[in-house]
Amino acid sequence: MLLHLLQTFAAHPDLATGQAPAGLLHPFEEAQLAGLRVVKRRREWLLGRWTAKHLVRLYLAQREGQPPPALAAIVIAPDPDGAPYAARALADELARLPLSLSISHSGDRAFCALDDRPGVTIGADIERIEPREPGLVAQFFAPAEQAIVAGAPAGERDGLITAIWSAKEAVLKALRLGLRVDTRQLSCLPMREVAAEGWLRLTVAAEGLPLSTPVRLRGRWRMEDGFVQTLAWAEAHDAVAPDG
Ligand SMILES: CC(C)(COP(=O)(O)OP(=O)(O)OC[C@H]1O[C@@H](n2cnc3c(N)ncnc32)[C@H](O)[C@@H]1OP(=O)(O)O)[C@@H](O)C(=O)NCCC(=O)NCCS
Incomplete structure (x- = not known):
């Protein structure tokens, strides 16, 4: 559930x-x-x-x-x-x-x-949408994340940067790592495609993160009332699919 x-x-x-x-x-x-x-x-x-x-x-x-x-x-x-x-x-x-x-x-x-699914850990994050430090994207974002930010219309950039940052925090919570790792080793791409009622798909890929066991990473995101909310899961490969 x-x-x-x-x-x-x-x-x-x-x-x-x-x-x-x-x-x-x-x-x-x-x-x-x-x-x-x-x-x-x-x-x-x-x-x-x-x-x-x-x-x-x-x-x-x-x-x-x-x-x-x-x-x-x-x-x-x-x-x-x-x-x-x-x-x-x-x-x-x-x-x-x-x-x-x-x-x-x-x-x-x-x-x-x-x-409560066995073999699954969840991460949740909420962030207010606001302009971020100019260096954040260059310093902490993976190349694929930097590319979608560069390609976004100026009016959508603050929301997109906030969504990517929030997604990274949600995934790093699901992995129980927190911000102790190199955040460029994690790529979180907010998509426009619907993932579940009220939620959009988040593509998550990790390369080089210190993981003790192999896991599948999934995520969802949405914008509401000037805030981004993200959910992420680290799932053992035999875990059942998420509901809702
Ligand atoms: C976990 C972390 C990503 C949280 O991000 P944040 O934007 O600062 O704060 P958020 O409000 O989104 O989340 C805070 C909650 O994350 C949870 N959290 C803390 N460490 C966590 C971890 N390793 N894994 C999963 N969740 C964690 C806690 O529930 C915390 O809230 P609480 O202390 O009130 O219970 C970040 O604080 C971090 O990386 N911490 C680890 C690094 C560290 O130890 N820093 C020194 C802290 S003194």
């Missing part, structure tokens, strides 16, 4: 102040929040937790057909590399859920996605 959710600070008045809404956090997460001093980081972290927990509740309600657990009984925790996972809080332990989860923040919004 693939699910994704976008939320803004309008969802709850406390989120925008950097304070946790009552009933949102588990004590493990309260300790994490206490370690975050910068208000911008507290705000985005909280909105990410808010969005991820609502998404996991939606997933559990659909999968189990029963009322889902309270928000504070779902824990969103980081693995050592920073990638998030979801767990149920039991009396004295966290029981990790068998799904892949990804979180992204930009401006006043957070975008989260999950996928």
